Amino acid sequence: MLVTLEGLDGSGKTTVWEAVQERYPDAVFTREPTNDSWYGDAVYRSIRDDDADSLAELFLYTADHADHLTRKIEPALERGDLVISDRYSDSRFAYQGATLDAYDRLAVDDPLEYVVDVHEPFTIAPDLTLYLDVDPETAAERAGATNKFERVDYLESVHDNYERLLERDPERFVRIDATQEPEAVLETVENALADVIGDDY
Ligand SMILES: Nc1ncnc2c1ncn2[C@@H]1O[C@H](COP(=O)(O)OP(=O)(O)O)[C@@H](O)[C@H]1O
């Protein structure tokens, strides 16, 4: 089973992802951008570049995703493992959907749908996505605005895109109120996981 954690920068995904490792010690814990391949290195290089081309960046992230699927996700799912990923395809749909809105040469009406379509032929859809919902102001404050994506106005567009994704796919997403205290967020997450996973892992 594939579970993904999504949300704005600073929503608390990594905090939850680390805490959940104690509850599911046999699961495969992974993340995007990956931090164990040169594709991931290339993505982080691009994140640090304020002048990076947004379309090139979409394909860097997507290359990292393709490699992640082949190298880690697919083999783990074939073994029957539980996989929990801190960010996954929805991050591309929400974030690159937002950056590409301002990309004049991309002749598409709806960048979010375009990014979804790019993934469609090869990706593996998550069984469950926990969306840690915080307002863009709290997110930017918690994240500390350390990179170009962590500005409130940009995070507002990303937040709008996540809302669209939840609307498109209400069965897959569980919305978690991530403005709660960390202990309450973790409890809500563990209950949501137990509801779907049951005693299988
Ligand atoms: N529920 C919470 N309430 C307040 N602060 C939090 C909460 N969850 C995480 N934080 C803090 O916010 C910052 C970002 O958390 P992190 O888990 O790294 O978020 P993300 O991985 O989504 O960017 C960290 O300093 C973390 O300690």
Ligand SMILES: Cc1cn([C@H]2C[C@H](O)[C@@H](COP(=O)(O)OP(=O)(O)O)O2)c(=O)[nH]c1=O
């Ligand atoms: C996976 C992914 C991340 N991102 C962005 C979100 C983050 O600002 C940045 C790095 O992701 P990450 O290291 O997960 O940051 P954080 O822990 O603060 O949430 O990359 C995208 O724009 N598209 C993507 O597909």
